[in-house]
Amino acid sequence: MAAPPVDLKSITFAYGAGELRRAVLRDVDLTIAPGEIVLLTGPSGSGKTTLLTLIGALRAMQDGTARVLGQELSGASEAERVRLRRRIGFIFQNHNLLGFLTARQNVAMAMELDGGLNETQRLKRAGEMLEAVGLADHAEKPPSQLSGGQRQRVAVARALAGDPGLILADEPTAALDKVSGQEVVHLLRDLAKGRGVPILLVTHDPRILDIADRIVAMEDGRIVSGAQEATVGGEAA
Amino acid sequence: MNEIANPTKLLPWAPERNGEEAPAAAAKPAPALADALRLPLRLAWRQLRAEKSRLFAAMAGVMFASVLVFMQLGFRGALFDSATNLLGAMRADIFLVHPMTDASFRPEPLPRVRAYQTLADPDVELAVPLYLAQSTWRNPETGRRRAVQLIGLDAGAGAVDFPGLAGIVEALKRPDTLAFDTRSRPEFGPIGRLFAERGSFDVQLGVRRMELVGLVEIGPSFGADGNVVMSETNFRRVVERGASNTDLVAIKLRAGADRAAVRERLRALLPGDVLVLSHEELVAHERSYWENGTPIGFIFVFGSLMGLVVGMVIVYQILFSDIASHISEYATLKAMGYSNGYLARVVMGSALILAIIGFVPGLGLSWLLYDMVGKATFLPLVMYPSRAAVVFLLIFGMCAIAGMLAVRKLRDANPADMF
Numbered sequence: 001m002a003a004p005p006v007d008l009k010s011i012t013f014a015y016g017a018g019e020l021r022r023a024v025l026r027d028v029d030l031t032i033a034p035g036e037i038v039l040l041t042g043p044s045g046s047g048k049t050t051l052l053t054l055i056g057a058l059r060a061m062q063d064g065t066a067r068v069l070g071q072e073l074s075g076a077s078e079a080e081r082v083r084l085r086r087r088i089g090f091i092f093q094n095h096n097l098l099g100f101l102t103a104r105q106n107v108a109m110a111m112e113l114d115g116g117l118n119e120t121q122r123l124k125r126a127g128e129m130l131e132a133v134g135l136a137d138h139a140e141k142p143p144s145q146l147s148g149g150q151r152q153r154v155a156v157a158r159a160l161a162g163d164p165g166l167i168l169a170d171e172p173t174a175a176l177d178k179v180s181g182q183e184v185v186h187l188l189r190d191l192a193k194g195r196g197v198p199i200l201l202v203t204h205d206p207r208i209l210d211i212a213d214r215i216v217a218m219e220d221g222r223i224v225s226g227a228q229e230a231t232v233g234g235e236a237a
Numbered sequence: 238m239n240e241i242a243n244p245t246k247l248l249p250w251a252p253e254r255n256g257e258e259a260p261a262a263a264a265k266p267a268p269a270l271a272d273a274l275r276l277p278l279r280l281a282w283r284q285l286r287a288e289k290s291r292l293f294a295a296m297a298g299v300m301f302a303s304v305l306v307f308m309q310l311g312f313r314g315a316l317f318d319s320a321t322n323l324l325g326a327m328r329a330d331i332f333l334v335h336p337m338t339d340a341s342f343r344p345e346p347l348p349r350v351r352a353y354q355t356l357a358d359p360d361v362e363l364a365v366p367l368y369l370a371q372s373t374w375r376n377p378e379t380g381r382r383r384a385v386q387l388i389g390l391d392a393g394a395g396a397v398d399f400p401g402l403a404g405i406v407e408a409l410k411r412p413d414t415l416a417f418d419t420r421s422r423p424e425f426g427p428i429g430r431l432f433a434e435r436g437s438f439d440v441q442l443g444v445r446r447m448e449l450v451g452l453v454e455i456g457p458s459f460g461a462d463g464n465v466v467m468s469e470t471n472f473r474r475v476v477e478r479g480a481s482n483t484d485l486v487a488i489k490l491r492a493g494a495d496r497a498a499v500r501e502r503l504r505a506l507l508p509g510d511v512l513v514l515s516h517e518e519l520v521a522h523e524r525s526y527w528e529n530g531t532p533i534g535f536i537f538v539f540g541s542l543m544g545l546v547v548g549m550v551i552v553y554q555i556l557f558s559d560i561a562s563h564i565s566e567y568a569t570l571k572a573m574g575y576s577n578g579y580l581a582r583v584v585m586g587s588a589l590i591l592a593i594i595g596f597v598p599g600l601g602l603s604w605l606l607y608d609m610v611g612k613a614t615f616l617p618l619v620m621y622p623s624r625a626a627v628v629f630l631l632i633f634g635m636c637a638i639a640g641m642l643a644v645r646k647l648r649d650a651n652p653a654d655m656f
Contacts, residue, residue: 058572058653079576085652086574096569100287112276113574162573 003070005166005198006032006055011064013050024050026221028064032166035196037189037211038226039203042218048202049170051218055200056088056168057081069165086113089159089197091169091188095151097143103130103154104139110162129157133187149180156188160197167192169201173208185211277579281586284559295555299595299632300602302548306541306628307603307620308610313537314624315616320527321520322456322617323388323464328398329365329487330496331355331503332519333511338484340526342386342460344369346482351511355486358502360494365396366483368469370476371461375441376426383424385442386461389472396487402466405451408437409468415442416451421463422615428452443475457615459527486511541631549635552591556584556643564650572652581644588640592633599632600625 013025024047032038040048053059055068057076066073071084089110097106107126111117117125130139133153135146143151152172159167169188173181185201189211192199201212209215216226285292318325324341333352335345352364368389373382390397393406405416417440419429429452431438437450442465455464473480490499496515503513514522528534560567567580604620611618 053653056572056652082571082574082576084574085572088574090569090572092569092572094565096565098284098563098566100284105283109570110573112272113579115272158573 003067004031004033005069006030006200007067008051008055009065011051011054011061011066013047013054013059013062024221025054028221028223029227030216030223032198032200035193035198037192037199037201037213039201039209039212039215040218041203041209041215042224046218047221048218052168052170052200052202055166056090057084086162087165089162089164089167091152091155091159091167091172093171093174095143095148095155097151097154097158099143102140102142103135103146103157106143106154107158107161110158114162126157126161129161130154132160132191133157147180148176149183152176152180152184153187156184156191160191160195163195164197167197167199167201169199171203171205172201173203173205178207181205181208273579274582277582278586278589281583282590284563284583285587285590288559291555291559295552295591296595296598298548298551298555299591299636300599302544302551302635303596303599303628303632304603304606305544305547306631307599307624308606309537309540309544310624310628311603311607311610311618311620312616313534313541314621315611315618316459316533316537317524317527318617318619319456319458320460321523322458323386323461324516324520324523326397326399326455327487327516327519329396329516330490330494331488331500332514332516333486333488333503333507334484334514334519334522335510336512338512339530340460341369341485341523342371342458344484346479346484347486347511349481349483349486351507352483352486352488354507355488355503357506358499360490360499361488361503362491363394363396363489365391365394365487365489366469367397367485367487368472368476369484370472370478372443372465372475374425374463374465376424377428377431377438377440378426381424383462385421385425385463385465387442387472387475388464388466389469389476390466391469392466394489396489399453399455399466401451401453405453408450409466409471411448411450413445413447413471413474414450415440415447415465415467415471416453417449418455418457418464418466419452420454420456420615422457425463445475447471447475456617459533545631545635548595548632549639552588552636552639553642555591556587556640557646559587560584560643560646560650564646567647567650568652568654571650577647580647580650584644584647585637585640588636588643589633592629592636596629596632600628 008028008030011025011028012023014021014023016022028051040051042048054061054066054073057068057073061074064074068084069087071080098109101109104123104126107129108122111122111125127139130136133156135150135153135157138146138150143154146154172184172188176184185208188199214226217224333347335347337345349366352366355361355364370387371384372387374385375382392402392409402416408414409416417428428449432449432452437448439446440449453466457463490496500513500515507513570580607618607620
């Protein structure tokens with residue numbers, strides 16, 4: 001069995017210093033298995049988002065050890081963290097697509113840091129990814145001509161285009177109506193399952209809990225349920 | 238259409254279903270150096286292109302700065318070029334001036350005997366004294382008077398070569414005759430046209446009536462709006478002064494003489510009341526008066542700097558607002574693994590693009606203005622390639638500094654805030 005893509009041990013994190021020090025994560029352990037889809041839920045301020053940014057190497061670690069895709073994050077340099085981010089696909093609450101690029105160019109941006117591909121290969125692959133999310137006919141449109149659901153699907157295509165080892169998503173359905181939200185997460189699940197990419201998805205949205213292999217609930221900086229790995233390979237929850 | 242018809246067809250395997258391990262996402266090879274520069278530049282161009290009005294404003298700002306710098310440096314250069322119009326037209330090998338002479342329009346007299354002393358050197362063929370003074374010229378049409386530069390010399394000696402002078406050497410030998418510089422400012426009257434219509438006619442110089450017998454070409458300078466050439470004898474008729482003094486001595490050497498060696502010998506021979514200068518040194522001496530002895534050189538440099546500062550602020554504003562309005566997109570790129578250095582290259586790429594697309598029309602417009610303003614002011618505004626290169630470097634530096642200032646704004650793009 002290979003090392004799990006995400007392996008966190010006793011992560012503690014606090015904002016501020018001195019009197020103003022406010023702990024947001026207390027002794028969090030979490031492991032995600034290859035190909036597993038984990039939903040992270042919990043009330044606002046429970047530390048979900050902080051945990052996500054730590055796993056995504058967007059923040060420097062404080063206490064604890066975290067191995068993500070084989071990279072130890074504790075004490076990792078900025079350059080190491082930047083390199084790790086290239087192997088992670090991010091999906092944000094807002095699509096954050098570059099407004100001056102077409103959908104296809106936006107997806108290709110995920111591969112421009114990959115020296116192994118040339119421009120033709122990047123655009124071809126971006127086209128394939130857009131086809132996979134059902135936007136083949138919209139590849140040359142700028143984001144302003146796409147609906148909210150379509151933009152988020154472009155963001156999904158972009159997150160997956162770089163062949164990531166892990167997908168991190170933060171409230172990907174928050175800005176969408178029920179139908180398009182469902183479409184986006186099901187698409188995400190199917191594509192990720194198809195390639196064995198694990199997903200960690202932070203959400204408040206009860207309508208999308210059905211895609212999870214496991215649901216982890218957080219409260220007050222601690223994991224209160226779901227910390228144990230589910231038996232993967234069985235039926236999705 | 239939102240359903241994936243058959244994901245397994247597109248994506249052949251699912252390890253958690255078949256028990257295989259997912260391959261670890263391998264570290265990818267770094268992009269080639271050319272791509273590391275070309276791709277940020279392309280992204281910068283795509284971003285600039287997307288907002289036409291902003292791009293136009295930035296282009297206009299850079300163009301404005303380019304034109305301002307071109308005009309200021311043009312005026313400065315024209316000043317120095319025209320200040321040396323008169324001396325530059327002289328065709329002699331060595332010159333003598335008084336050490337206290339700052340500028341040719343206000344010379345300090347030197348003993349004329351120094352000219353004859355130089356003849357002691359075997360390589361000196363000819364030593365011609367030149368007389369410089371200012372007087373007034375009455376416009377024959379309007380009657381208005383204006384200060385004019387007088388040049389007294391032996392026109393036949395060949396020490397000075399103004400276009401047109403060679404044909405009127407004999408005429409200038411007659412009493413009370415003079416030649417007028419047709420490139421003088423128009424306030425002196427349409428002398429060229431009148432001369433063409435009437436032939437020689439009488440004009441008033443100072444309080445004296447003299448006969449205009451010919452035209453030469455010298456050009457006005459900041460020190461003199463117009464020039465009048467006459468013989469040594471006629472000069473003395475107009476300007477009363479000691480007969481033993483002159484203002485400038487032009488020396489011609491025998492063919493094949495070593496100029497530097499002769500200069501050294503003359504310096505040793507002559508007392509300290511004259512400077513022995515080559516033609517280049519004479520022009521440089523005059524130029525340095527205008528550059529250092531007057532505020533004019535500084536004024537134009539200051540004007541150029543102001544143009545650069547204004548241009549820099551405009552470019553900075555454009556780049557800054559580009560970053561500020563796309564801050565979440567920049568943060569997203571950082572989250573995707575784009576380094577600060579890459580994004581800084583995007584901003585610097587924008588600065589470079591603005592420098593080029595603003596400079597090129599600025600160069601064209603300045604060229605046009607040089608032509609128009611040159612015709613209106615009679616100043617030699619010339620678009621030297623070296624000046625265009627200097628201005629481009631200045632504009633490029635301006636945009637680069639603006640870019641570096643704007644790059645600091647990138648720090649605000651924190652991917653951790655994106656969630």
